[in-house]
Amino acid sequence: xxxxxxxxxxxxxxxxxxxxxxxxxxxxxxxxxxxxxxxxxxxxxxxxxxxxxxxxxxxxxxxxxxxxxxxxxxxxxxxxxxxxxxxxxxxxxxxxxxxxxxxxxxxxxxxxxxxxxxxxxxxxxxxxxxxxxxxxxxxxxxxxxxxxxxxxxxxxxxxxx
Numbered sequence: 001x002x003x004x005x006x007x008x009x010x011x012x013x014x015x016x017x018x019x020x021x022x023x024x025x026x027x028x029x030x031x032x033x034x035x036x037x038x039x040x041x042x043x044x045x046x047x048x049x050x051x052x053x054x055x056x057x058x059x060x061x062x063x064x065x066x067x068x069x070x071x072x073x074x075x076x077x078x079x080x081x082x083x084x085x086x087x088x089x090x091x092x093x094x095x096x097x098x099x100x101x102x103x104x105x106x107x108x109x110x111x112x113x114x115x116x117x118x119x120x121x122x123x124x125x126x127x128x129x130x131x132x133x134x135x136x137x138x139x140x141x142x143x144x145x146x147x148x149x150x151x152x153x154x155x156x157x158x159x160x161x
Contacts, residue, residue: 016069021076024083026058032093038147044140048088051116051127055082058089063123100148100157103141110134110141 034040040048054060060079066072083090086102094102109115110129121128129137148157 013069019069020067020072023062024058024060024076024079026089030058030089032090034088034091034144037092038144041136041140044136047129047133047137050124051121051129051133053088054124055079055117055120056086056088058083058087096148096152096156097159100145101159103145103148106141107138110137 030036035045055078062075066075086106091099091102106115111134116124116127116129
């Protein structure tokens with residue numbers, strides 16, 4: 001009986017290797033990307049690329065182990081959750097209040113070491129941000145917020161309580 005169960009599980013494992021969700025890859029210019037409305041210095045682009053964009057953009061760099069199921073399903077779900085929370089490639093497609101508050105949340109989460117996630121940096125060591133990188137990211141997000149405050153009425157940016 002044990003052999004039959006193991007054989008069945010092996011067969012299921014083999015079959016699921018052929019079932020993959022659509023990858024999070026976009027081609028061409030993203031019309032609503034944050035860089036269409038706000039300047040992103042090259043050093044900040046580099047930080048976003050290595051530590052944020054895999055889960056918070058429409059282009060994920062997939063590691064080798066993403067070809068193995070059920071790992072790919074877990075990664076896909078994780079990416080969907082990250083994009084639902086903040087997607088830099090759809091940023092300007094959202095209302096001003098959302099945009100402003102996402103920058104505020106970005107600052108808070110980076111300062112509290114909540115982003116990038118430990119589960120991400122455990123495997124992607126290059127995504128661990130130095131104090132200098134955190135400061136650059138926080139300063140950039142603050143500059144985005146300041147730009148918005150200078151351009152739009154404050155009551156259109158801040159959540160009403």
